[in-house]
Amino acid sequence: MKYIDEFRDNKIARSLIGQIKGAIDPGHDYIFMEVCGTHTMAVFKFGLKDMLPGNVKLLSGPGCPVCVTADSYIDTAIEYASQEGVAIATFGDMLRVPGAKSSLEKERAKGADIRVVYSCLDAVKMAEEEPDKKVIFLGVGFETTAPTIAASIIEAKSKGLKNFYVFSAHKTMPFALRALLGDESLKLDGLMLPGHVSTIIGSRPYGFIASEFGIPCSITGFEPIDILDGILKLVRQCQKRKADVEIQYDRVVHEEGNKKAQRVIEDVFEPCDVEWRGLGVIPNSGLKIRESFSDFDSEKVFSVVPRKVRSGNKGCICAGVLRGAKTPLDCKLFKRECTPENPKGACMVSSEGTCAAYYKYGKG
Amino acid sequence: MDTITLAHGSGGKLTHDLIEKLFLKELSNPTLKELADSGVVNIPKGKIAFSIDSFVVKPLFFPGGDIGKLAICGTVNDLAVVGSTPQHIACAIIAEEGLKMDILRKVTRSIKVAAKAAGVKVITGDMKVVAKGECDGLFVITAGVGVAKNPSRISIDRVKPGDKIILSGTVGDHGIAVLEARERLGFQASVKSDCAPLNGLIDSIITKGVKFMRDPTRGGLATTLNEMVKGAGFGIEIDEGKVPVSGSVKAACELLGFDPLYIANEGKIVVVVASKDADRVLKTMRRHRYGKDAAIIGEVVTGHRGKVYSKTSIGGMRMLTMLTGAQLPRIC
Numbered sequence: 001m002k003y004i005d006e007f008r009d010n011k012i013a014r015s016l017i018g019q020i021k022g023a024i025d026p027g028h029d030y031i032f033m034e035v036c037g038t039h040t041m042a043v044f045k046f047g048l049k050d051m052l053p054g055n056v057k058l059l060s061g062p063g064c065p066v067c068v069t070a071d072s073y074i075d076t077a078i079e080y081a082s083q084e085g086v087a088i089a090t091f092g093d094m095l096r097v098p099g100a101k102s103s104l105e106k107e108r109a110k111g112a113d114i115r116v117v118y119s120c121l122d123a124v125k126m127a128e129e130e131p132d133k134k135v136i137f138l139g140v141g142f143e144t145t146a147p148t149i150a151a152s153i154i155e156a157k158s159k160g161l162k163n164f165y166v167f168s169a170h171k172t173m174p175f176a177l178r179a180l181l182g183d184e185s186l187k188l189d190g191l192m193l194p195g196h197v198s199t200i201i202g203s204r205p206y207g208f209i210a211s212e213f214g215i216p217c218s219i220t221g222f223e224p225i226d227i228l229d230g231i232l233k234l235v236r237q238c239q240k241r242k243a244d245v246e247i248q249y250d251r252v253v254h255e256e257g258n259k260k261a262q263r264v265i266e267d268v269f270e271p272c273d274v275e276w277r278g279l280g281v282i283p284n285s286g287l288k289i290r291e292s293f294s295d296f297d298s299e300k301v302f303s304v305v306p307r308k309v310r311s312g313n314k315g316c317i318c319a320g321v322l323r324g325a326k327t328p329l330d331c332k333l334f335k336r337e338c339t340p341e342n343p344k345g346a347c348m349v350s351s352e353g354t355c356a357a358y359y360k361y362g363k364g
Numbered sequence: 365m366d367t368i369t370l371a372h373g374s375g376g377k378l379t380h381d382l383i384e385k386l387f388l389k390e391l392s393n394p395t396l397k398e399l400a401d402s403g404v405v406n407i408p409k410g411k412i413a414f415s416i417d418s419f420v421v422k423p424l425f426f427p428g429g430d431i432g433k434l435a436i437c438g439t440v441n442d443l444a445v446v447g448s449t450p451q452h453i454a455c456a457i458i459a460e461e462g463l464k465m466d467i468l469r470k471v472t473r474s475i476k477v478a479a480k481a482a483g484v485k486v487i488t489g490d491m492k493v494v495a496k497g498e499c500d501g502l503f504v505i506t507a508g509v510g511v512a513k514n515p516s517r518i519s520i521d522r523v524k525p526g527d528k529i530i531l532s533g534t535v536g537d538h539g540i541a542v543l544e545a546r547e548r549l550g551f552q553a554s555v556k557s558d559c560a561p562l563n564g565l566i567d568s569i570i571t572k573g574v575k576f577m578r579d580p581t582r583g584g585l586a587t588t589l590n591e592m593v594k595g596a597g598f599g600i601e602i603d604e605g606k607v608p609v610s611g612s613v614k615a616a617c618e619l620l621g622f623d624p625l626y627i628a629n630e631g632k633i634v635v636v637v638a639s640k641d642a643d644r645v646l647k648t649m650r651r652h653r654y655g656k657d658a659a660i661i662g663e664v665v666t667g668h669r670g671k672v673y674s675k676t677s678i679g680g681m682r683m684l685t686m687l688t689g690a691q692l693p694r695i696c
Contacts, residue, residue: 001614005677013678045623047680118547224678340688351621362671362683 007223008046016228021053023235030056031187032234033324035177036194037064037352038222044361046224056231060357062176062279062322063194065141066093066350070275073140073169074099079304080136080167081112086302087130088114089123090138096349120145120152120166127156127164136298139168144196146170146287147261150268153289153296165298168289171274173197174205175285179276181213186324190216190234192227195249200265202257203245210243221249268293277346278322318345321354328358335359368463373493386469387489390476395452395487403487405452408511413448415439416507422694424467424501426545428537428557429630431504432474434696437561437630438581439508440482444563445577445633447518447570448510450482456490456505463501471502482561484508513570522575525598527664528642530635532565532649533558533657535585536613539627542695544616555612560631565652572648573641578634582696583687584626588634589672590686600672602662602684625674626687628695636664 006012024030034040040060043049049058062068074097081088081104088104095105095116108114113133117123120137127135139149149166156164173194180186193206198219209215216237220230230248237243247253265287274286289297315333320326328334328347338344340356347353371378388397395403419435429437436453443450455475459468479486541557543549562579580588585607589600609617609624617624631654637645642660649655662674672684 001611001618004614004618008677010677010679045682046676046678047682048678051678051680118549224676224680360685360688362685 004223007221007225009225012225013051013228016225016232017051020056020228020232020235023232023239024053024056026055028055030189030235030238031059032056032190032192032231033059033061033188034192034220034227035061035063035173036192036196037067037350037354038196039063039192039194039220039227040354040357041352042222042224042227044357048224048227052231056235059188059324060321060354061324062180062276063142063173064347064350064352064354065145065171066097067318067322067346067353068171068276068278069094069097069140069169069346070277071098071100072275074103075101076304077104077138077167078102078107080298080302081107081114083302083304085132085134086113087126087133087135088112088138089117089126089135090114091118091140092116093350094138094140096343097346098343098349120149121155124152124156124159124161124164127161128159131163134163134165136165136167136302139166139170142171142173142194142197143200143265146269147200147264150264153268153293154264156296157293162295165296165301166289167298168269168287169274170269170287171276172271172285172287173201174208175282176276176279177206177209179279179282179285180323181209181215183323183325188215189238190218192230192234193217193219193245195219195221195226195253198247198249198253198257200258200261203247203253203255206245210245214243216243217245219245219247219249219253221251276322278319316345318347318355321347328355331355366465368459368461368465368468368493370461370493370495373459373491379491382491386472387491390472391479391486393485393487395485396489403452403454405487407451407509411512413443413446413510413512414507415442415510416505417442419504419506419696420500420694421542421696422500423542423545424471426542426557427554428541429559430471430474431502432471433478434559434630435504435506436475436478436482436484437559438696439506440484440561440563441579443508443510444566445579446510446512447577448512449567450484450508450510450563452509453479453484453486454488454507455486456492458492458494458499458503458505460499460501461493461496467502471504478561482563518570518574518576520576520592520596523592523596523598523636523664524638525664525666526639527575527636528639528660529589529600529602529662529664530637530642530646530649531585531607531659531661532562532633532635532655533631534608534610534613535580535629535632536609536617536624536627538630539584539695540613540616549616551612551616555610555616558629558631560654562631562633562654565649565654566633568652569635569645569648572645573637574635574645575638576636580629580632580634582628584624584628585634586623586625586672586684587687589684592634592636593670593672595670597669599665599668599670600662601665601675602672603675605675605677606659606661608657608659625684630696639663
């Protein structure tokens with residue numbers, strides 16, 4: 001298949017690995033973080049870890065939107081679902097994320113109206129077709145999903161819908177990376193930056209990583225050849241002792257990003273402080289719905305306070321995993337009490353989660 | 365009457381009308397015609413295979429098949445993969461009040477066509493109607509009896525390291541076809557379900573050295589391979605590049621983030637044969653309409669006991685585990 005097969009080519013892969021081997025210093029450990037969950041999954045799916053030289057180590061970062069969603073968000077969504085006439089529309093990944101005491105999946109089994117949609121526009125359609133329902137869409141994601149969700153809010157407004165709302169927990173990458181890199185215990189030789197997010201925001205917002213922190217960066221695509229090429233770019237920067245933001249994924253990512261998508265985000269959302277699982281509250285790293293669209297903001301329309309309950313997920317180290325401080329193998333619950341069927345932490349739930357990747361591909 | 369009412373399942377006049385005018389008319393055979401409480405048939409001496417399956421697919425009609433065809437093929441295939449000749453089918457239908465009669469008619473005709481294609485007879489049946497909202501349109505349950513040809517020959521116990529794994533064709537077609545029909549994803553190239561009776565294909569190879577067979581339905585190829593190695597003294601290694609996947613399924617999976625190895629099939633078999641028999645079995649399979657894309661995809665190995673490993677396209681190795689959770693609900 002075009003644009004797929006050539007990026008999964010065995011010969012090219014071997015050549016890239018040869019070049020990586022030629023460029024590394026055998027006496028030095030290279031620790032590269034792949035920020036994005038899709039990278040983590042691809043690394044495992046194609047068996048890349050075992051193909052790389054032993055001293056090139058890949059660490060997973062906080063780039064799985066479901067995984068970094070805080071308990072309190074799930075608890076609030078559950079409270080919404082219990083209200084009369086409310087239907088929750090969500091991407092499938094969110095269903096099983098454990099809140100403090102329950103999950104949306106469990107609540108659905110008890111009778112709450114919670115439906116899986118493949119696009120936010122499906123939720124708009126739901127609201128149109130069922131005027132008696134108050135449809136709340138769970139807006140979770142990074143800059144990649146924010147434009148389509150912003151566009152649905154604009155669409156709902158132009159249609160004059162009075163029963164469509166978004167519960168926004170959108171997050172933005174650059175501020176989160178700044179917070180992450182502020183942790184001095186995290187020693188990184190390079191960052192593989194997320195391809196999809198960068199398609200929207202471009203490469204400029206990451207400039208500080210190279211200039212302030214001196215860490216090499218490569219905005220990388222998701223096919224195995226992309227990832228190997230991205231690693232090679234990082235190794236070469238290390239070799240030359242320089243730090244730049246390179247664009248490996250240049251067939252879709254450009255320096256200035258997608259201006260139209262940026263405008264749509266800007267029109268509907270504004271920056272806010274937001275809580276990240278594992279990283280705490282990071283100033284300006286979230287997107288909330290602007291006042292001019294407040295009729296569509298579930299937090300403005302519904303007054304719901306999640307009941308304060310103690311989290312039942314004791315022992316879960318998702319927080320450390322998301323910071324790159326720990327791996328799933330350090331967790332006592334991993335593969336024992338915490339499995340994809342019965343997840344204790346968000347990193348086991350999402351198809352992009354680090355724990356799910358370790359489990360699925362038989363590590364540990 | 366153009367819709368199903370509760371009275372159609374009451375056992376009274378409307379039930380009888382439905383049986384005579386629809387089921388008997390379409391599925392007629394001497395045993396069914398007797399309308400006894402059981403279908404009574406002769407079977408040859410020896411063992412029988414006996415299987416049951418329920419079908420709750422949504423939507424009822426999808427490219428390449430419908431719930432009726434699926435219900436016949438599903439049970440026929442379960443009987444055939446254990447090395448029996450499927451012969452008699454019992455079929456129960458649970459309909460939701462308000463279902464269009466036309467839909468029931470179409471499904472019954474489809475059962476007739478599929479049974480004929482598979483060479484089986486529906487010899488007994490049942491129909492119930494539940495109130496609106498108590499089931500989703502139509503559920504079908506089929507049970508079947510097959511006459512075992514040589515059952516002891518088809519057994520996981522005969523599988524040894526060095527044996528080859530043959531897959532009868534492309535994977536993922538059924539799951540993607542149903543998903544597309546349900547969600548109306550609007551792909552340009554429509555994917556058709558591979559739903560088909562496999563007893564003919566199996567007949568053509570069963571005496572040629574087949575040691576073991578499975579049909580990789582729910583959970584897909586990866587899950588079936590895992591079921592084969594579970595608790596066994598061997599492992600399986602496959603070469604992902606050799607697993608046939610159609611371009612449309614590949615594209616749909618890329619788009620939706622699915623792995624074709626975990627998507628359901630309804631017309632495929634995985635066959636284990638001794639290495640020396642592999643080419644012969646492969647050639648025979650390829651001559652059959654349901655095996656024309658057959659390929660040797662891997663082999664049984666002594667290493668990593670109880671586990672399935674896959675060589676990725678770029679030359680890495682990954683472990684294939686069982687499907688966890690429900691990737692695509694209500695596909696069969």
